[in-house]
Amino acid sequence: MSPILATIHARRSVSPRRLAGRALSDEELTLLAEAAAAAPDHGRLGPLHLVAVAHGDRAALAEVFAAAALEADPAATDEDLDRSRGCSLAAPTLIAVVANIDDGHPLVPVSEQWISVGAGLQNVLLALAALGCRGKVVSGRRVGSMALRSAFGLGEGAHLVGFITIGTFEGDLKPARRRTADSVLSFWRRPEEC
Numbered sequence: 001m002s003p004i005l006a007t008i009h010a011r012r013s014v015s016p017r018r019l020a021g022r023a024l025s026d027e028e029l030t031l032l033a034e035a036a037a038a039a040p041d042h043g044r045l046g047p048l049h050l051v052a053v054a055h056g057d058r059a060a061l062a063e064v065f066a067a068a069a070l071e072a073d074p075a076a077t078d079e080d081l082d083r084s085r086g087c088s089l090a091a092p093t094l095i096a097v098v099a100n101i102d103d104g105h106p107l108v109p110v111s112e113q114w115i116s117v118g119a120g121l122q123n124v125l126l127a128l129a130a131l132g133c134r135g136k137v138v139s140g141r142r143v144g145s146m147a148l149r150s151a152f153g154l155g156e157g158a159h160l161v162g163f164i165t166i167g168t169f170e171g172d173l174k175p176a177r178r179r180t181a182d183s184v185l186s187f188w189r190r191p192e193e194c
């Protein structure tokens with residue numbers, strides 16, 4: 001199997017709480033950004049933006065996660081808030097994924113801009129796998145919160161897609177559950193009149 005196909009098939013998400021190891025270096029973060037920038041992007045609008053959260057800022061972000069949880073559920077208990085804080089602190093590296101979508105673009109529909117965001121995100125996940133890391137994209141209700149939108153300075157057209165949690169994992173993984181090729185692929189049949 002070619003290295004690129006092997007990387008695609010070996011990529012697996014691992015929950016942030018199971019990730020260990022060191023934080024990625026600035027050089028490694030640059031490699032991820034370059035991989036994201038290699039995604040197809042109609043009109044070169046650059047809708048995907050990555051925001052790395054430095055290790056020293058994770059505790060501050062944890063408080064924003066707690067505020068977001070409280071916003072979603074004003075009756076959240078201290079235990080709930082601590083669980084939300086933990087989501088910010090769990091993995092060695094944390095990167096926020098932001099989509100800047102122009103819903104008035106004359107040529108490139110919103111759907112194509114979102115597809116470009118997804119393609120860039122997948123490139124990042126594959127680049128991570130190539131670096132020997134594991135990661136998982138997580139979102140949850142918190143991504144739409146005012147607390148997080150404000151903390152990331154998001155204005156109109158900007159969406160917090162989620163977070164890429166990154167680290168290493170040495171344990172055993174359950175077998176991947178993937179769709180079969182014939183559930184993805186079919187062949188066009190020419191209509192009678194053609």
Ligand SMILES: Cc1cc2nc3c(=O)[nH]c(=O)nc-3n(C[C@H](O)[C@H](O)[C@H](O)COP(=O)(O)O)c2cc1C
Pocket residue numbers: 011012013014136137138139140161162
């Ligand atoms: C934008 C986005 C947000 C996601 N948010 C969550 C999430 O909040 N919680 C979760 O368990 N999985 C979430 N997932 C799915 C996981 O990242 C992962 O793809 C899934 O567990 C399947 O594992 P696999 O990547 O190994 O196939 C999200 C995926 C995407 C693309």
